[in-house]
Amino acid sequence: MSHVIDVHDLNFSFGSGALTQPVLKNVTISIQKGEIVLMTGPSGSGKTTFLTIIGGLRQAYHGSVRVLEQELINSSEQVKVSIRQQIGYIFQQHNLLKSLTAQQNVSMALEMQNSMTEQQRLDHAAEMLRAVGLGARLNYKPDQLSAGQCQRVSIARALVGQPKIVLADEPTASLDKQSGHEAVTILERLAKESKTTILLVTHDYRILDMADRIVELEDGVIKEK
Amino acid sequence: MNLVAWIYFPARLAWRQLIFDRTKLIAATCGVLFACVLVFMQQGFRDALYASAASAPVKLNGDLFLMHKQSEAMWRPVRFKRSELMRALGHPAVAEVYPLYLGLAPFKNIETRSKRTLMVYGFDPDSLIFGIEEIKNKRTALRLKDTVLFDEYSRPEFGPMRQLLEAGRNVTEVNDYKITVIGFFRLGVSFAADGNIVTSDLNFMRIFPDRTRNDIDLGVIKLYAGASIKQVQTELISQLNEFVNIFTYDELLQNEKNYWANMAPIGFIFGFGTVMGLVVGLVIVYQILFTDITNHRHEFATLKAMGYEHGYFIRVVFASAFFLAILGFIPGYLFSLGLYHLAESQIFMPMPMTFTKAVTVFLFILSMCMTAGFLAIHKLKAANPADMF
Ligand SMILES: Nc1ncnc2c1ncn2[C@@H]1O[C@H](COP(=O)(O)OP(=O)(O)OP(=O)(O)O)[C@@H](O)[C@H]1O
Ligand SMILES: [Mg+2]
Numbered sequence: 001m002s003h004v005i006d007v008h009d010l011n012f013s014f015g016s017g018a019l020t021q022p023v024l025k026n027v028t029i030s031i032q033k034g035e036i037v038l039m040t041g042p043s044g045s046g047k048t049t050f051l052t053i054i055g056g057l058r059q060a061y062h063g064s065v066r067v068l069e070q071e072l073i074n075s076s077e078q079v080k081v082s083i084r085q086q087i088g089y090i091f092q093q094h095n096l097l098k099s100l101t102a103q104q105n106v107s108m109a110l111e112m113q114n115s116m117t118e119q120q121r122l123d124h125a126a127e128m129l130r131a132v133g134l135g136a137r138l139n140y141k142p143d144q145l146s147a148g149q150c151q152r153v154s155i156a157r158a159l160v161g162q163p164k165i166v167l168a169d170e171p172t173a174s175l176d177k178q179s180g181h182e183a184v185t186i187l188e189r190l191a192k193e194s195k196t197t198i199l200l201v202t203h204d205y206r207i208l209d210m211a212d213r214i215v216e217l218e219d220g221v222i223k224e225k
Numbered sequence: 226m227n228l229v230a231w232i233y234f235p236a237r238l239a240w241r242q243l244i245f246d247r248t249k250l251i252a253a254t255c256g257v258l259f260a261c262v263l264v265f266m267q268q269g270f271r272d273a274l275y276a277s278a279a280s281a282p283v284k285l286n287g288d289l290f291l292m293h294k295q296s297e298a299m300w301r302p303v304r305f306k307r308s309e310l311m312r313a314l315g316h317p318a319v320a321e322v323y324p325l326y327l328g329l330a331p332f333k334n335i336e337t338r339s340k341r342t343l344m345v346y347g348f349d350p351d352s353l354i355f356g357i358e359e360i361k362n363k364r365t366a367l368r369l370k371d372t373v374l375f376d377e378y379s380r381p382e383f384g385p386m387r388q389l390l391e392a393g394r395n396v397t398e399v400n401d402y403k404i405t406v407i408g409f410f411r412l413g414v415s416f417a418a419d420g421n422i423v424t425s426d427l428n429f430m431r432i433f434p435d436r437t438r439n440d441i442d443l444g445v446i447k448l449y450a451g452a453s454i455k456q457v458q459t460e461l462i463s464q465l466n467e468f469v470n471i472f473t474y475d476e477l478l479q480n481e482k483n484y485w486a487n488m489a490p491i492g493f494i495f496g497f498g499t500v501m502g503l504v505v506g507l508v509i510v511y512q513i514l515f516t517d518i519t520n521h522r523h524e525f526a527t528l529k530a531m532g533y534e535h536g537y538f539i540r541v542v543f544a545s546a547f548f549l550a551i552l553g554f555i556p557g558y559l560f561s562l563g564l565y566h567l568a569e570s571q572i573f574m575p576m577p578m579t580f581t582k583a584v585t586v587f588l589f590i591l592s593m594c595m596t597a598g599f600l601a602i603h604k605l606k607a608a609n610p611a612d613m614f
Pocket of ligand 2: 048049
């Protein structure tokens with residue numbers, strides 16, 4: 001079985017010298033293609049830190065982190081950029097570009113794909129927005145959309161490039177119960193269709209049923225549930 | 226990646242972010258506009274200065290010009306002997322030589338009786354060394370005792386000469402010497418003199434009793450048709466005394482301009498004004514770009530997390546700087562055009578808006594904005610994708 005994410009003995013700490021604060025301790029986890037893994041754990045346990053390392057946003061130095069066959073420990077900026085391009089992110093806040101419409105925001109994720117024409121990018125973006133139920137809101141800017149709608153746009157943005165992995169950090173935290181559930185259901189449906197691997201951090205117990213697997217991170221140590 | 230996409234996408238993002246916040250865009254544009262107008266005015270005044278400094282030599286009709294080496298400019302000449310000019314006649318290619326006498330003197334306003342200094346040009350009226358029709362036409366009348374022609378482009382402080390003349394009031398004093406104004410010509414004021422009159426060499430000596438015909442300020446040399454000006458110039462340089470300069474027409478103009486640009490502090494003042502305008506603009510644009518990056522750092526970090534490279538954002542910043550340059554320049558240009566017209570009609574300075582000047586100022590403004598962009602990009606480091614989750 002191919003592992004899209006393969007982490008061995010990952011150690012990570014913030015600060016240096018006497019102020020060194022270990023955050024991740026000997027973390028080992030493998031995630032297969034198409035798996036939906038939910039990660040829970042108390043606040044400050046290192047979940048966000050773990051996601052930023054997997055996503056090539058933060059540099060780690062000890063252990064082994066293989067994502068899509070690329071080693072991220074002591075990696076170059078180029079490797080990190082290429083990993084970032086192959087991963088879809090969903091942030092706690094929607095982090096959409098204020099000055100762009102929903103459609104333009106989504107097609108920003110395709111701008112680095114040179115093989116596409118601009119029209120194809122916009123078409124793909126529109127299609128993706130229809131899939132998250134926002135077909136009628138293509139030309140709305142973020143401040144004309146509700147928080148739930150914005151989060152759905154950012155789901156569309158994360159998925160439009162057909163990434164092999166989607167990383168999400170508490171995507172429902174800023175949403176009310178119903179729109180949070182809606183957003184995650186959409187994410188689950190679309191990911192299942194395209195066999196996308198999902199690693200999602202959440203405190204939200206109502207969405208645990210979508211997971212293939214649930215892991216808990218406590219004090220930098222990972223436990224399968 | 227092709228070059229068009231390389232610059233087009235970041236430029237498009239920069240543009241979309243600029244037009245999103247209209248109020249800030251207008252404020253930014255005003256900053257650039259301000260710098261633009263400042264620079265245009267400084268450049269305009271400076272060029273007007275050079276142009277007017279050269280207004281008298283521009284109308285001079287000659288092939289070579291003799292000037293004392295110590296003469297810094299035509300308005301403050303060091304005199305030399307007329308015999309020196311006569312020696313040039315020994316050269317076979319020289320057809321005629323004519324002396325020009327120059328002097329600053331107070332001119333009495335006929336109406337208010339107040340005095341103001343203007344430039345007096347004295348020369349043989351038959352010599353036609355001034356290529357101005359009105360002077361040529363009046364050359365017989367200028368031969369009469371105590372007659373002068375008055376420059377219509379002189380500053381209005383000398384009095385409404387045309388109305389006065391029509392009313393028959395044509396007698397006034399120059400250097401406390403009574404003369405009669407018999408007509409007009411058009412030359413233009415300069416920073417050295419607010420007005421001009423021309424008169425015959427004999428009348429000039431009467432106006433300035435301490436001057437003699439043997440001490441001249443400028444010598445005008447005309448060559449036979451077909452003679453090589455450059456060659457005659459070189460030959461004359463070896464034949465004449467060392468204390469004279471022999472200029473071609475273009476060199477004479479350049480000499481006048483150089484005086485104002487380099488010798489007189491005034492050239493420096495306008496240069497300084499230009500630099501100050503650009504510095505103020507630089508600070509404003511830098512401030513705008515800097516806050517813009519600060520405000521957009523989350524968006525930039527998000528894009529970085531999506532795999533955008535650092536260079537992309539540098540191009541976004543430079544594209545914003547470029548758009549600000551264009552957006553500020555266009556209204557700045559139009560506004561300055563209006564001010565130029567105002568200056569021409571109010572202070573009688575030649576302030577043409579030339580294509581070269583527009584391009585020069587645009588390049589100034591563009592480099593100003595680009596420098597501001599260059600200084601602002603260090604703020605991009607604040608956009609750290611690790612902080613996005
Ligand atoms: N940039 C940083 N510099 C130093 N320490 C940091 C930094 N970011 C996080 N930490 C520390 O690392 C530890 C883990 O933080 P992290 O954000 O990964 O926790 P988390 O599990 O995501 O918590 P939460 O559920 O509240 O989001 C915390 O103790 C935090 O104080
Ligand atoms: Mg967190």
